Amino acid sequence: xxxxxxxxxxxxxxxxxxxxxxxxxxxxxxxxxxxxxxxxxxxxxxxxxxxxxxxxxxxxxxxxxxxxxxxxxxxxxxxxxxxxxxxxxxxxxxxxxxxxxxxxxxxxxxxxxxxxxxxxxxxxxxxxxxxxxxxxxxxxxxxxxxxxxxxxxxxxxxxxxxxxxxxxxxxxxxxxxxxxxxxxxxxxxxxxxxxxxxxxxxxxxxxxxxxxxxxxxxxxxxxxxxxxxxxxxxxxxxxxxxxxxxxxxxxxxxxxxxxxxxxxxxxxxxxx
Amino acid sequence: xxxxxxxxxxxxxxxxxxxxxxxxxxxxxxxxxxxxxxxxxxxxxxxxxxxxxxxxxxxxxxxxxxxxxxxxxxxxxxxxxxxxxxxxxxxxxxxxxxxxxxxxxxxxxxxxxxxxxxxxxxxxxxxxxxxxxxxxxxxxxxxxxxxxxxxxxxxxxxxxxxxxxxxxxxxxxxxxxxxxxxxxxxxxxxxxxxxxxxxxxxxxxxxxxxxxxxxxxxxxxxxxxxxxxxxxxxxxxxxxxxxxxxxxxxxxxxxxxxxxxxxxxxxxxxxxxxxx
Numbered sequence: 001x002x003x004x005x006x007x008x009x010x011x012x013x014x015x016x017x018x019x020x021x022x023x024x025x026x027x028x029x030x031x032x033x034x035x036x037x038x039x040x041x042x043x044x045x046x047x048x049x050x051x052x053x054x055x056x057x058x059x060x061x062x063x064x065x066x067x068x069x070x071x072x073x074x075x076x077x078x079x080x081x082x083x084x085x086x087x088x089x090x091x092x093x094x095x096x097x098x099x100x101x102x103x104x105x106x107x108x109x110x111x112x113x114x115x116x117x118x119x120x121x122x123x124x125x126x127x128x129x130x131x132x133x134x135x136x137x138x139x140x141x142x143x144x145x146x147x148x149x150x151x152x153x154x155x156x157x158x159x160x161x162x163x164x165x166x167x168x169x170x171x172x173x174x175x176x177x178x179x180x181x182x183x184x185x186x187x188x189x190x191x192x193x194x195x196x197x198x199x200x201x202x203x204x205x206x207x208x209x210x211x212x213x214x215x216x217x218x219x220x221x222x223x224x225x226x227x228x229x230x231x232x233x234x235x236x237x238x239x240x241x242x243x244x245x246x247x248x249x250x251x252x253x254x255x256x257x258x259x260x261x262x263x264x265x266x267x268x269x270x271x272x
Numbered sequence: 273x274x275x276x277x278x279x280x281x282x283x284x285x286x287x288x289x290x291x292x293x294x295x296x297x298x299x300x301x302x303x304x305x306x307x308x309x310x311x312x313x314x315x316x317x318x319x320x321x322x323x324x325x326x327x328x329x330x331x332x333x334x335x336x337x338x339x340x341x342x343x344x345x346x347x348x349x350x351x352x353x354x355x356x357x358x359x360x361x362x363x364x365x366x367x368x369x370x371x372x373x374x375x376x377x378x379x380x381x382x383x384x385x386x387x388x389x390x391x392x393x394x395x396x397x398x399x400x401x402x403x404x405x406x407x408x409x410x411x412x413x414x415x416x417x418x419x420x421x422x423x424x425x426x427x428x429x430x431x432x433x434x435x436x437x438x439x440x441x442x443x444x445x446x447x448x449x450x451x452x453x454x455x456x457x458x459x460x461x462x463x464x465x466x467x468x469x470x471x472x473x474x475x476x477x478x479x480x481x482x483x484x485x486x487x488x489x490x491x492x493x494x495x496x497x498x499x500x501x502x503x504x505x506x507x508x509x510x511x512x513x514x515x516x517x518x519x520x521x522x523x524x525x526x527x528x529x530x531x532x533x534x535x536x537x538x539x540x541x542x543x544x545x546x547x548x
Contacts, residue, residue, distance in 0.1 A: 011355055015366035021424060022369060024392050025381040091286035094279060106283075113290050114477065115534055116298045118484050119509040120526045123519065124297030147289020154286055163439070179279040197431070200372070208374030210488045211510070226488075229376040233383075233492055240384050247377035258372040259365075265431060266364045 022251070029056060029244035056245040063235060063242065066249070068221065069228035072138060074253075076224065077206045080142045084149030084202040085195065091148055092157030093183045107158070110151040122215055129216060140216045141209065141224070149205060153198045160194035161187060196264035203257050225250050302530070305523035316520035326525060328500050329508040332415065333483055336504060339419040340482045345475050348429030349467070352437055353459070364430075371427025375488035382421045383493050411501035414494060418502060421489060422482050429474050436470030437463070472544045476537035505529055 032053040047053075060066050095106055126135070134140045148154055164187070177185070188195065210226040217223060223231070232246045308315050320326055355364050373381070385393050386407040394404035405413050440463065448458045487506040490496055496503035496511070503511075505525065512522045 007354065007357075011360045011363040014351065014354065015363040018366045018370055018424065021381055021385060022373070025384060028384055028392070087285045087289075090282040094283040097279075106287075109287075109290075112534075113294050115480060115530070115537060116294055117480060117506070117509075117526060117529050117533070119487075119506050119513075120301045120530065121294055121297040122510070123513050123522075124300045125293060128292075128297065144289075144293060146285060147293050148286035151286075151290060179282060204372060204374065208376065210376050210491070214491075215514075226374065226376040229380060230492055233380065240387070240390075243380045244384055247380040250377040251373050254372050254374060255369070258369070262365055262368065266368065266434075267358065267361055 025244050026248055029241050029248050030054065031056075031241040033059075033239050033241050053241055056241050057249065059242055060232065060246045060249060064228050064231045064246075065220075065223075066225075066228050066246065069223050069225045070249075072222055073207055073225040076138055076141050077203055077253075080145035080149070080206045081199060081202045083145040084153060084205075085198050087146065088148035088150075088153035088198060089157050089188065089195070090183065092154045092161065093179070093187055095154070095158050096161040096187070097179075107155070110155050110158075113151045114155075118211070122211070126215060135216055136218050136222070138217075138222055141206070141212055145202075145206070149198075149202045153202065156198055156201075157191065157194050160191040164190040193265040196261040200254075200257055200261050204254050207254055298530075301523050302527045303523075304519055305527045306520075308520055313520075316518075316524040319518070319521050320524045320528065323521065325500070325503070325508065326521070329503050329505050329525075332501065332503060333486075333505045335415055336418060336422075336486060337479060337483060339416070340422040341475060341478050343419060343423040344426040344429055344478055344482060345471060347423060348426045348433050348474070349471065351426075351430055352433035353463070356434070356437060364434075367430055368427040371425040371430075373425075375485065376492060378421065378425070379489040379492040382417065382489060386417045408494065409498060411498060414498060414501050418486055418489060418504075422485055425485070428481070429478060432474050433467070433470060436467055440466050469544045472540040476533070476540050479536060480533050 030052045031047060032051055033056060095103055098106070129135045129140050134143075144150070208226060209224070210230075213224045213227050214230075217227070229243075229246050229250060232243055236242055305316050306312055306314065351367050354360075355367065370378070385391055388394055388404060388407045388409060391407070394407070398404050407413050407417050444466070445458055445462050448462050453461070483504065484506055486502070486504040487510070490502045490504055490507045491510070494502045496507050509522055509525060512518065512525075
């Protein structure tokens with residue numbers, strides 16, 4: 001009995017600890033600017049409600065063209081996430097239906113490509129993009145989607161299908177279903193947690209990508225949200241509430257998607 | 273089950289795309305390490321061994337990894353086991369939430385939290401009578417800051433271990449309970465050994481993920497400072513790569529990094545396979 005109580009207390013403590021950074025950051029974003037010359041925890045404690053700095057959020061859009069950054073980022077994400085999910089899931093289904101030794105080699109390929117330090121590909125990917133004239137284009141940022149986003153997504157789907165019943169796939173084969181039919185009607189519905197996880201991870205990958213826009217984009221019209229945040233950081237570094245307001249705005253889309261999809265992979269079969 | 277040749281087309285986008293975007297650039301980069309003035313040379317590796325900046329960067333990265341990877345992996349294991357029961361749904365969501373924060377936004381939040389003069393963390397410390405820590409000014413404190421920032425974003429490992437734990441044969445654990453094994457005994461003798469493959473997988477991957485994750489904060493918050501304390505390998509590579517003085521050196525650093533990570537992964541894999 002006491003053990004159950006202890007566990008519950010621990011869980012609550014853990015939850016609070018992990019929510020603190022976001023909460024404190026959010027509260028601090030509402031500090032009226034110019035107030036951060038004294039030590040203070042955040043908004044409710046030292047600032048009356050009518051003096052809360054809601055205008056900080058508007059000021060973000062006045063300091064940098066954040067609206068344009070947001071629309072660039074949304075464009076990239078909307079065009080990149082569905083192909084990533086599709087391509088990685090189809091490739092993984094192919095893997096699932098293939099036999100060793102092919103399958104072993106392909107899984108090894110997936111794992112090895114995940115071990116390559118991302119920094120190793122910057123230079124030559126830049127060269128590649130210049131050759132095909134795609135430097136300074138948003139398309140350059142979407143290219144990984146055509147490769148399925150990341151080998152991790154392929155592996156997630158592959159492992160999910162490994163857990164599913166193999167005989168279902170054979171049944172589909174006997175019925176004469178094509179690859180696509182088996183994939184769409186039999187295999188995919190079995191792995192909703194994987195689809196939810198990959199969708200979220202793909203969104204996070206394309207939304208939060210910082211280094212690639214820094215390397216490949218020079219036209220300010222095409223800047224994305226991460227660049228916008230760095231611009232804020234450079235233009236007005238001491239205005240911390242403003243920076244936090246920008247950060248909070250950037251956090252909203254992935255966080256909303258997370259809250260919607262978490263029910264598929266944070267609950268259900270993987271919990272007791 | 274026969275492999276119909278035409279279905280290969282569904283494999284190709286990922287296969288070719290990954291080859292074009294990752295494999296070929298990486299191979300070209302690694303090859304560059306052996307190329308000097310148009311001929312084969314290992315000079316880059318000699319320069320690697322004598323370069324001060326490179327050794328500082330390796331030291332920083334090692335310091336970071338030794339602290340951050342265990343924190344993230346052990347933390348993820350503890351949390352995955354603690355928060356397994358269905359009723360702890362809210363806590364699971366809370367634990368995963370910081371990991372959803374995009375890196376640039378997390379860097380800006382960190383910039384505020386760890387502000388040595390006005391930030392909440394030092395305010396809390398001084399509030400309970402401890403001295404404030406010189407984040408962003410003292411070298412070790414700044415590196416520790418990066419470790420803490422990385423530790424909060426352990427969501428991916430958390431999920432992997434939740435899955436891993438859920439896939440364990442429950443009857444083994446039940447048998448141990450029936451035999452009278454206590455909570456800790458069950459964990460140490462049954463659960464933990466069974467979870468080793470998952471932990472190995474996670475550790476191997478996390479070495480790379482957490483190191484690469486230092487790029488955005490080190491770029492935005494400290495730009496490698498103070499006094500190069502947070503010049504981790506990814507930032508070093510960025511600084512050197514786009515300054516064409518010595519691409520071979522950059523390539524040599526990358527090759528060493530890749531070999532080290534792959535080596536550790538292979539070693540972990542061997543240990544797990546031996547363990548059975």
